[in-house]
Amino acid sequence: MPVPKGSTIDPARTRAAIVDAATPLLYERGLDGVGVAELCARLGVSRETLYRHFGTKGGLVQAVLQARSDRVHRWMAAAVTAAGADPADQLAAVFDALGEWYREPTFRGCAMVNAAAQHHDDPVRAITARHLDRYLDLLSGIAARAGAADPGALGRQLLMLVEGATVVATHHGAAAGTAEQAREAALALLAAASRPPG
Amino acid sequence: MPVPKGSTIDPARTRAAIVDAATPLLYERGLDGVGVAELCARLGVSRETLYRHFGTKGGLVQAVLQARSDRVHRWMAAAVTAAGADPADQLAAVFDALGEWYREPTFRGCAMVNAAAQHHDDPVRAITARHLDRYLDLLSGIAARAGAADPGALGRQLLMLVEGATVVATHHGAAAGTAEQAREAALALLAAASRPPG
DNA sequence: AGTGGATGGTACCGATCGGTTCGATCAGCG
């Protein structure tokens, strides 16, 4: 039964379509860079439908950010698991995936960082903070499997490389091998931390 | 002669005062988060004066960003020169300075990254790109003095740590020793690159 | 004292913003 009881057209499908269509537009032009009018026009959706599903523009923004965070996380997790069991290979896979992202013509930096730079208020910050937390979990897990003495600290250092590489790639173009340099730095840190000190 | 020929009140002084007063406000609330009306009210400046000096709000934004970039660069350069001749000490001084910044209650992330996230258009991007370039020059110089095989590549890796640490500090609070972890990572990369491979 | 440029204060402009409302339309279920 593709349609839930008591309704004719599936609202959940409409909602998902709106989120999917709004995501690239809000990412490219910025959360405040595109108004509701243009948003509805590009989405092929009436104003009333948008407000009935999300209540406010901020609600749509939160839904878009949450969906994007989930998507990025699934993408990264898939890249890691596809890299095999070696923690170094897994870490290299993370930065290779980032390199692919940087080379996409639509790349405009980390959507979470961009969003937080604009709306340093309420619920958006919660979403971006959770996004970074999930990233940290992924990297700390790699650090732990590599036998790092302090997986949490190494994970945070690796997270800095991930976000820093994204910032540098955003501002210095994708041509230079930003992802490759970040990967080498990450592997060097991982190797140093896996080796007992002294 | 504090006053230039042919004028009564020094316009340059007024302009500098406007830039100084607008800087923290635009940094805290975002470039688009504060309107011209409130801006003038907080600055104690009439609308006409602001537009005569900067032509448009974008002109004021560019002047503010340029001034902040200059100030940050002077601050970092001073921290480096005060650290002595050892490149490792100089690099540590950079991250210690960052740590002080992160702990300031007004810290809200890198103003250049925030600005670029909002206005990914022409002149703002030029200012932020030059800001990162100057940062890169500073770090590459340290890498070169440390005898790195590829000072440019190491400089970019260190730049990633600087910007990444700033992002993490912005989203994870200043409590955790973000700057210290970044400093250790940077020193580890510097030591590894100064040592001949193999 | 008088002159002229710099400023403050304020009203005003058109445009756009986010958000609301209303009626027509359309798809599915009984």
Place this chain on the structure above:
DNA sequence: CGCTGATCGAACCGATCGGTACCATCCACT
């Protein structure tokens, strides 16, 4: 068929936006 609810399209609202115009004021130099 008739009913119900999701949707569209467009008009509309108040607020705010960046920017302009006008005038009184004020300061510094002659």
